[in-house]
Amino acid sequence: MFDLTGKVALVTGASSGIGRASAMALATQGAKVAVCARRLDRLAALAAEIKSRGKEALAMKMDVTIQKEVGAAVAKTVETFGRLDILVNNAGILDYSPFLELTEEAWDKVLDTNLKGYFLMAQRAAREMTKNKWGRIVNIASIASGGVGVGYPMISHYVASKGGIVGLTEALAGELGPMGITVNAIGPGGVETEMTRGVTEEKKQSMYARLPIKRFGKPEEIAAAVVYFASDEAAYTTGATLYIDGGWLAS
Numbered sequence: 001m002f003d004l005t006g007k008v009a010l011v012t013g014a015s016s017g018i019g020r021a022s023a024m025a026l027a028t029q030g031a032k033v034a035v036c037a038r039r040l041d042r043l044a045a046l047a048a049e050i051k052s053r054g055k056e057a058l059a060m061k062m063d064v065t066i067q068k069e070v071g072a073a074v075a076k077t078v079e080t081f082g083r084l085d086i087l088v089n090n091a092g093i094l095d096y097s098p099f100l101e102l103t104e105e106a107w108d109k110v111l112d113t114n115l116k117g118y119f120l121m122a123q124r125a126a127r128e129m130t131k132n133k134w135g136r137i138v139n140i141a142s143i144a145s146g147g148v149g150v151g152y153p154m155i156s157h158y159v160a161s162k163g164g165i166v167g168l169t170e171a172l173a174g175e176l177g178p179m180g181i182t183v184n185a186i187g188p189g190g191v192e193t194e195m196t197r198g199v200t201e202e203k204k205q206s207m208y209a210r211l212p213i214k215r216f217g218k219p220e221e222i223a224a225a226v227v228y229f230a231s232d233e234a235a236y237t238t239g240a241t242l243y244i245d246g247g248w249l250a251s
Ligand SMILES: NC(=O)c1ccc[n+]([C@@H]2O[C@H](COP(=O)([O-])OP(=O)(O)OC[C@H]3O[C@@H](n4cnc5c(N)ncnc54)[C@H](OP(=O)(O)O)[C@@H]3O)[C@@H](O)[C@H]2O)c1
Pocket: 012, 013, 014, 015, 016, 017, 018, 019, 036, 037, 038, 039, 040, 062, 063, 064, 065, 090, 091, 092, 093, 094, 113, 140, 141, 142, 143, 187, 188, 189, 190, 191, 192, 193, 194, 195, 196
């Protein structure tokens, strides 16, 4: 199960955290992987590591907020590997601001990266996937995406972007399903990455008090679900959001 031999994947935000782990996991399952982000040195090191394990990888510097760069990255992937089957929309940023002080610039930066970037990538990738009548789009959302009865102060712009991702996932599942493309989302809880590096030990301990699985998640624990959604075995799964949060939303 979950054999991705012959498939070509593109992972955004692969220079660290969940994106990096997802790229490694997809490659381990046999996919050829294009890894994108803005820090090319990190991507080159990741591609070298994937290649050292006998798999194929392509590192590309790309900013998901710039349509021209998105188009060029997808074109280069297809030129190099011949096709595009799997997109992992993962590149994201988190920013804290009290709502009454939230600036238009901060709002735009978060929405442009976390939501417009997903739109640009999904549209360009889906145009390739329709050629083979097979595709998988996996959108990394968050527990902080609204609709689950839990609010998150100080990150209203982030929550708005992540809620948009869940809505986009459901809309695209309906529209792209007849073309052989499934679209699903993953809503991680706290995961040990650069994004959560600033969370103090004290704050973590207060979260663990409520969290049934008493720790933050590992990027690999999110990557495992990425592999599932990317697989042939998930052909009947579309429009879903899977929360992987150590039980946070259930507690
Ligand atoms: N960690 C958590 O607790 C958690 C929880 C819920 C959801 N998430 C979501 O998981 C995803 C991955 O986050 P992470 O935790 O792995 O954080 P991370 O380690 O900070 O990774 C974020 C990635 O996004 C890339 N990125 C940011 N802006 C970009 C842009 N404009 N263009 C291209 N790439 C860009 C970064 O690379 P460069 O700087 O090199 O461009 C980096 O590779 C995000 O969507 C995040 O919202 C994380």
